[in-house]
Each structure stands twice: as C-alpha cells, then as structure tokens.
Amino acid sequence: MSVFCEVPQAAPVAVFKLTQDFNNDQFPKKVNLGVGAYRTDEGQPWILPVVKKVEKIIVHDDRLNHEYLPILGLPEFRSSASKIALGDDSPAILENRVGAVQCLGGTGALKMGAEFLRRFYNGNNNTKTPVYVSAPTWENHNAVFANAGFEDVRPYKYWDAEKRGLDLAGFLGDLESCPEHSIFVLHACAHNPTGTDPTQEQWELIAEVMMRRKLFVFFDSAYQGFASGSLEKDAWAVRYFVSMGFEMFCAQSFSKNFGLYNERVGNLTVVARDADNLKRVLSQMEKIVRTTWSNPPAQGARIVATTLNSPELFIEWKDNVKTMADRVLLMRAQLKAKLQALGTPGTWDHITEQIGMFSFTGLNPKQVEYMVKEKHIYLMASGRINMCGLTTKNIDYVAESIHEAVTTVQ
Amino acid sequence: MSIFSDVPQAPPVAVFKLTADFREDSHPQKVNLGVGAYRTDDSQPWVLPVVKKVERLIVEDDSLNHEYLPILGLPEFRSASSKVALGDDSPAIKGNRVGGVQALGGTGALRIGAEFLRRWYNGTNNTATPVYVSAPTWENHNAVFADAGFKDIRPYHYWDAAKRGLDLAGLLDDLEKAPEHSIFVLHACAHNPTGTDPTQEEWKKIAEIMKRRKLFVFFDSAYQGFASGSLDKDAWAIRFFVSEGFELFVAQSFSKNFGLYNERVGNLTVVAQDNENLTRILSQMEKIVRTTWSNPPSQGARIVSKTLNCPELFAEWKGNVKTMADRVLLMRDQLKSKLQALGTPGTWDHITQQIGMFSFTGLNPKQVEYMIKEKHVYLMASGRINMCGLTTKNIDYVAQSIHEAVTKVQ
Numbered sequence: 001m002s003v004f005c006e007v008p009q010a011a012p013v014a015v016f017k018l019t020q021d022f023n024n025d026q027f028p029k030k031v032n033l034g035v036g037a038y039r040t041d042e043g044q045p046w047i048l049p050v051v052k053k054v055e056k057i058i059v060h061d062d063r064l065n066h067e068y069l070p071i072l073g074l075p076e077f078r079s080s081a082s083k084i085a086l087g088d089d090s091p092a093i094l095e096n097r098v099g100a101v102q103c104l105g106g107t108g109a110l111k112m113g114a115e116f117l118r119r120f121y122n123g124n125n126n127t128k129t130p131v132y133v134s135a136p137t138w139e140n141h142n143a144v145f146a147n148a149g150f151e152d153v154r155p156y157k158y159w160d161a162e163k164r165g166l167d168l169a170g171f172l173g174d175l176e177s178c179p180e181h182s183i184f185v186l187h188a189c190a191h192n193p194t195g196t197d198p199t200q201e202q203w204e205l206i207a208e209v210m211m212r213r214k215l216f217v218f219f220d221s222a223y224q225g226f227a228s229g230s231l232e233k234d235a236w237a238v239r240y241f242v243s244m245g246f247e248m249f250c251a252q253s254f255s256k257n258f259g260l261y262n263e264r265v266g267n268l269t270v271v272a273r274d275a276d277n278l279k280r281v282l283s284q285m286e287k288i289v290r291t292t293w294s295n296p297p298a299q300g301a302r303i304v305a306t307t308l309n310s311p312e313l314f315i316e317w318k319d320n321v322k323t324m325a326d327r328v329l330l331m332r333a334q335l336k337a338k339l340q341a342l343g344t345p346g347t348w349d350h351i352t353e354q355i356g357m358f359s360f361t362g363l364n365p366k367q368v369e370y371m372v373k374e375k376h377i378y379l380m381a382s383g384r385i386n387m388c389g390l391t392t393k394n395i396d397y398v399a400e401s402i403h404e405a406v407t408t409v410q
Numbered sequence: 411m412s413i414f415s416d417v418p419q420a421p422p423v424a425v426f427k428l429t430a431d432f433r434e435d436s437h438p439q440k441v442n443l444g445v446g447a448y449r450t451d452d453s454q455p456w457v458l459p460v461v462k463k464v465e466r467l468i469v470e471d472d473s474l475n476h477e478y479l480p481i482l483g484l485p486e487f488r489s490a491s492s493k494v495a496l497g498d499d500s501p502a503i504k505g506n507r508v509g510g511v512q513a514l515g516g517t518g519a520l521r522i523g524a525e526f527l528r529r530w531y532n533g534t535n536n537t538a539t540p541v542y543v544s545a546p547t548w549e550n551h552n553a554v555f556a557d558a559g560f561k562d563i564r565p566y567h568y569w570d571a572a573k574r575g576l577d578l579a580g581l582l583d584d585l586e587k588a589p590e591h592s593i594f595v596l597h598a599c600a601h602n603p604t605g606t607d608p609t610q611e612e613w614k615k616i617a618e619i620m621k622r623r624k625l626f627v628f629f630d631s632a633y634q635g636f637a638s639g640s641l642d643k644d645a646w647a648i649r650f651f652v653s654e655g656f657e658l659f660v661a662q663s664f665s666k667n668f669g670l671y672n673e674r675v676g677n678l679t680v681v682a683q684d685n686e687n688l689t690r691i692l693s694q695m696e697k698i699v700r701t702t703w704s705n706p707p708s709q710g711a712r713i714v715s716k717t718l719n720c721p722e723l724f725a726e727w728k729g730n731v732k733t734m735a736d737r738v739l740l741m742r743d744q745l746k747s748k749l750q751a752l753g754t755p756g757t758w759d760h761i762t763q764q765i766g767m768f769s770f771t772g773l774n775p776k777q778v779e780y781m782i783k784e785k786h787v788y789l790m791a792s793g794r795i796n797m798c799g800l801t802t803k804n805i806d807y808v809a810q811s812i813h814e815a816v817t818k819v820q
Binding site: 012 | 553626707708
C-alpha cells in the first residue's frame with residue numbers, strides 16, 4: 001500500500017498538452033499556434049544573435065566563477081532590468097526608491113511579489129485581500145496568487161467579446177466597486193491572451209480610479225519591446241503609473257524579448273515611497289527568496305546584464321527585438337489581408353489592431369475544435385492564436401482553414 | 411505615507427552577514443571559515459575543469475536552443491541525477507518507480523517536496539503533520555517547511571555536545587515517540603553543521619524504527635562525492651533505505667560536488683511504490699512547479715547532464731570531486747595534528763572523525779567571538795567551521811588562534 005495512493009492525477013497544463021498533441025500529429029501541413037514562443041519564418045526557434053555572441057563572451061571570461069549570487073540576484077542585472085522598465089532617467093530611480101529582486105522568469109517575479117503582499121500588504125498575513133485578474137488572463141495568474149495564500153482571486157471585466165475590444169466601462173466599474181486596497185494584476189502591454197491594450201487615455205482613467213480608491217498596482221510585463229518594437233512605447237503604462245506616484249510592483253520577464261525562455265530570467269521591480277521603505281521591503285523579499293530558491297541562477301542574468309550594460313550590445317539587442325516584432329506585425333497584416341480577400345464573414349480589423357504575440361480570433365470552441373481536428377491547426381480553446389506560429393509558408397493554409405471554420409461551423 | 415510603512419526590517423541571514431563582515435575586514439591575516447563553498451589552497455573559488463570543458467561544448471553546440479524545458483526539467487538530467495543517488499543498477503529505477511523533479515538547487519528540491527507533502531501526505535492539506543529536523547541542522551530547513559505550510563516543526567536529538575558525537579539514543583527515542591507518519595529530514599551524508607554521520611549499523615537501527623512507525627523519509631543530499639570522495643560510499647544510507655522498501659524523497663544538490671553554486675542545480679528524486687503512484691505524484695509536482703518557477707533553468711542542468719551521461723566526462727568529474735574531497739581531508743588531518751602539537755586542551759579527534767565540509771569545533775560562543783574579533787577568523791556562532799576555508803598558508807594561524815581561544819576564553 002503506497003503512502004501516496006490517494007494522490008489524484010492532476011490535469012495537464014492546457015497549453016503544453018496542445019503542443020504535445022501537435023508533436024504527435026503526423027499531418028504534413030500541421031501548424032502550432034499554441035504556446036507563446038517566437039518562431040522564425042521557417043517555423044524554428046530563434047536564438048538572438050546578440051545572445052549567442054554574449055554567451056561566447058561569458059564562457060571565455062576567466063574572471064567569472066560559479067559562486068552563489070546574492071539572494072536578491074546579480075546587482076548589475078537588477079539595476080539594468082529596472083532601468084529598462086522605468087527608463088534611464090526615471091526620477092524614481094534617481095530618488096533611490098526603486099529596487100529589484102532577480103527572479104525565475106515572470107512567473108517567479110509574480111510569485112515573489114504575491115508572497116510578499118500576502119504577508120505584508122493590507123495588514124499582516126491578510127489572505128483575504130481580493131486579488132483581481134483580467135477576464136480573460138494568462139492561465140497561470142490565478143494559481144500563482146492562490147498558491148501564495150490569497151483566498152479571494154476574482155476577475156475584472158476586460159474583454160468585450162461582442163465588440164472584440166476592451167470593455168472599458170466594465171473595467172472602470174470594477175475598479176470603482178471593488179474593496180479598497182484590492183490588488184490588481186495589470187498587463188503592461190500586449191495583453192495575454194487578447195492582444196488588446198488600453199490606450200494612453202484609457203490608462204489615465206484607470207490610474208485615476210486606482211489612486212483614488214487605494215488599489216495596489218501589480219504590473220505583469222512579459223513583452224516589453226516585443227509588442228511594438230519599441231521599449232519605450234511598451235513601457236508607457238508602467239512609467240505613467242510611476243510618474244503618478246504609485247508604489248507598485250512590476251514583474252518583468254526576459255523570456256520573450258531575449259528569447260531566453262529556458263534560462264528563467266525575470267525581475268520584480270519594486271517602486272516604494274522612499275529608500276527606507278524600499279530597504280525594509282527588500283529585506284523581507286530576501287527571506288521569501290531564501291526558502292524558495294535560496295538565490296537565483298546566474299547564466300541568464302549574466303547574458304541580459306552584459307547586453308543591457310554595453311552600448312553596442314544594447315543596440316544590437318534592440319535590433320534583434322525589432323526583427324521579432326516586425327515579423328509578427330507582418331503576419332498580422334498578411335493574415336488580415338488574406339481573410340478579407342477570401343471574403344471570410346465578420347470583421348478582421350482586430351487582427352492588426354491587437355498587439356504582441358497573441359490574437360483573440362473570435363473563433364468559438366466548436367470552430368476551434370474544427371481547426372484542431374480537421375485542419376491540424378493547433379490553437380487554444382479560447383480562440384487565442386500565437387502569431388509567431390504563422391509563416392509565409394503556412395499562412396495561406398491557416399487563412400483558408402479559418403475561412404472554412406467560420407463558414408461551415410456554427 | 412507608504413503602504414509599506416509597517417513592514418519590519420528582517421535580520422540578515424547569519425552566514426551571509428558573516429561573509430559581509432569578513433569582506434569589510436582589512437586585517438591582512440583574516441580567514442573566512444563561514445559559508446559553505448569549496449576553496450582552493452589559494453583560497454580561491456574553483457571552477458571544476460570538467461565544468462569549464464562542458465560549458466565550452468555547450469556554447470559551440472548549434473543544436474541547442476533556449477526553448478522552455480518541460481515543467482519537471484531536462485529529462486536526461488533528471489534520470490542521470492536519480493541514478494547518481496540510487497546507483498546505476500538500482501532495482502527501484504529498473505522497476506520504473508523512481509522519478510525526478512529538476513529543482514533550483516537543494517533548497518528548491520526541499521521546497522517542492524515540502525509543498526507536495528503538505529498538500530498530499532497524511533491526509534489532504536494536513537499542515538499539522540509534524541516535521542522533524544535534526545538538532546542542530548542547516549539553518550534554512552525549518553523555514554522551508556514552515557513556508558510550505560507545516561505548522562509543527564520539531565527538533566530530533568542528534569548532536570551530543572558532551573561526547574562530541576551522535577546522540578544515537580536520543581535520536582532513536584525521538585523516532586519511537588514521534589507521532590506515526592511524522593516527516594523526518596535526514597542528512598544523507600556529511601551532516602551540516604556537525605559533520606557527524608550515523609554509521610551503517612546506526613542507519614540500520616534508524617531505518618527499522620522508521621519503517622515500523624510509518625515515518626516519512628526525506629533525505630537531504632548536498633554533498634554526495636564531496637564527503638568521502640566516493641559517490642557510492644556517500645549514497646550508502648539512501649540506497650539502504652530504498653532497498654528496505656521505503657517510499658521516500660531525496661533532495662539532491664549539485665552546488666558543491668559540481669561547484670555550480672550559482673546555476674541552481676538540484677533534483678528531487680521520488681521513490682514510489684510503483685509506476686502508477688509515481689505518475690500521479692509527478693503530475694501534482696508539475697502543478698506546484700508551475701506556480702513557483704514554471705519550469706527550471708537550463709544551463710546548470712545541461713552541464714551536469716552532459717557530464718553524467720558521458721563516460722569520459724563522468725570519470726573526469728569524479729576526479730575533480732576527489733580533488734576537492736582530498737584537500738578537505740588533508741586540512742582535517744593537518745588541523746588536528748597542529749592542535750595536538752600545540753597541546754591545545756581537549757581532544758581533537760573529532761576533526762578527523764567528522765566528514766564533509768564542516769567541522770563542529772566545540773568552541774563556545776565566547777570563544778567564537780574571540781576568534782572573530784581578536785583574530786579575524788570568521789566562523790559561525792555555533793562553532794562550525796568550513797574546512798575549505800583552511801589552506802596550507804593559513805592553517806598555522808588558525809590553529810594558533812584556536813589554541814588561544816581555548817586557553818584564554820572560558
């Protein structure tokens with residue numbers, strides 16, 4: 001008799017199951033529009049040239065060793081990562097009230113922030129503080145906060161399926177009616193999965209309500225640079241909130257914009273009222289890190305730090321990022337054009353209006369099932385597609401398949 | 411007014427504070443016998459030659475990319491790691507009832523194991539199950555299990571200060587008296603901080619009681635190979651328990667034996683009754699990993715995996731490990747000789763009887779304070795020294811200082 005005989009089988013994570021099914025599929029024209037990783041026009045993973053270059057520099061640098069990093073991570077990584085989010089000339093940084101915790105990707109940054117807030121925000125160990133995540137949102141947000149101990153994770157209105165855009169009125173309504181001090185997880189840009197971001201004016205409205213009602217701002221920034229091709233543009237919302245005087249967290253991921261998915265490079269940027277508050281916050285972050293991973297992994301942080309802190313490499317990186325962003329924009333433009341040329345019922349403007357890696361196609365679950373089963377095109381049940389999965393070679397097949405799904409399946 | 415104004419300042423982790431104080435000390439003869447990392451006879455960190463070699467192979471390998479690893483980690487790393495712990499010819503491995511979760515160092519492996527047990531062991535979400543850790547133990551054990559949700563963490567008798575050895579009677583008694591199903595954290599070898607391990611006969615007695623009383627076996631294995639120079643010798647206890655039919659966890663760290671401290675290379679080996687139970691366990695492990703770090707970092711796991719899976723590199727690695735273990739043994743030998751030659755009061759056999767990186771000197775807190783303040787020799791308040799901090803250049807000064815501390819300070 002096993003001590004584990006009562007342990008139930010957990011359901012697989014949907015997006016990985018999708019890729020697994022894709023991998024097992026023998027159909028020659030199969031297409032994977034599921035998991036969010038960049039692909040080249042040949043459908044291949046892409047190691048950024050600047051990353052390859054820096055990895056060689058690192059391996060030949062005999063001054064480097066493998067001694068433990070500080071608990072909060074590589075200092076030059078933390079500072080340059082926060083600068084990327086907030087801007088080189090950020091007054092908050094100049095005022096010494098910005099700190100950071102090097103974390104295991106965006107997930108790790110969210111986790112650390114959540115664990116801290118559960119212990120120290122809105123009273124001690126207040127697990128009842130509501131945490132709001134967008135409807136819909138990245139499938140892991142809810143679980144990260146729940147596992148950090150928060151008992152009340154709720155949706156805020158976000159996606160308007162009718163008009164295929166932001167439900168601003170609903171969103172603002174939730175901000176007005178939620179309990180004070182509630183925590184809100186905001187997508188800094190390139191909302192996952194809808195690709196629909198608030199405009200600058202809309203962000204200003206959101207910020208006004210949040211400031212007035214004392215709501216906590218927790219940005220998730222996984223696509224800076226990747227969304228529009230411009231680091232500054234993609235960080236506008238984060239910087240605006242900082243300029244409005246919010247104390248806030250920003251969970252940054254370098255998985256996508258550095259293509260360093262498997263080295264787990266993330267940063268939790270903390271903006272506090274002043275250096276003294278920051279110091280105390282970081283001291284408690286250390287305690288949380290210590291019992292989770294002790295101190296973070298060096299390789300990915302070294303690659304990013306070396307790149308961000310060297311003017312030439314930084315320029316090369318921005319260029320690599322623009323390469324990726326431009327290819328995505330091209331695929332958006334082409335997919336829309338092809339659907340319009342096919343006369344596929346409905347409007348397809350949202351494909352080019354949405355931003356970042358993902359598009360919420362508007363396909364319903366039956367239509368998605370048709371795509372997966374009949375056409376061997378793999379996308380999420382929500383209708384979300386990863387634009388990076390499109391290439392000049394498969395885009396016609398995908399467009400035709402969407403056309404068939406929309407016209408033959410209700 | 412900051413929302414963080416009530417956040418208290420956390421005290422620093424003792425061992426890192428010690429190193430920080432050491433760094434600031436400008437005394438020319440200062441010695442750091444604090445934090446547990448290997449040092450050469452020149453007091454330098456050591457990047458293992460085999461690691462350097464494999465890092466170069468990896469950077470030149472164009473077949474590798476940075477796509478996300480599976481949630482449970484690099485498959486070839488997981489299997490090779492579990493083999494190192496359990497033995498190539500392990501019947502349990504052949505019986506397909508052994509799995510691994512690639513984790514962030516030993517800390518990460520302990521944490522994931524603890525999170526799993528808190529959710530699924532001894533009932534569902536049973537936070538009241540007692541967790542026993544040795545008295546004394548690694549300073550982070552208690553906090554890892556507490557942060558995983560366990561409410562009742564207790565010491566088990568281990569170190570007998572009077573006789574400077576294992577308090578076997580006390581240990582066995584605690585095993586007899588512990589509530590059934592209690593969890594016990596056992597050090598596989600090279601006990602931290604005492605350097606005192608049970609003999610094979612003593613392990614057999616421990617195992618007999620644990621089986622009879624249905625206690626859960628959770629090994630912490632951070633020094634395999636590093637302790638005696640032999641991988642098999644250092645894994646004897648683990649393999650014995652497996653052969654006795656226990657379902658158990660082993661948190662493995664490759665920080666020390668690969669010198670890969672900052673790449674966070676660990677593995678939680680799970681030994682279950684059969685493959686069916688194992689499958690369900692691993693599925694739940696995935697859920698826990700997903701909300702903590704999503705999937706683990708690649709670099710360190712690739713280095714270890716490549717090394718363990720290649721006969722020539724494996725042999726080279728074992729040579730490197732023996733180099734480290736032998737230097738530690740030499741320092742133990744020399745320190746004891748010098749103390750005996752100085753006629754330092756007390757017996758010093760424990761220095762060569764203890765095993766691994768650490769020695770529990772027996773110095774009391776006042777004597778430790780003397781060592782630090784007057785002699786600039788930094789060690790933990792418990793009297794624990796890291797043998798790796800000793801070199802042929804500083805050993806006379808250290809022996810002399812211990813002699814002074816013991817003779818002048820009561």
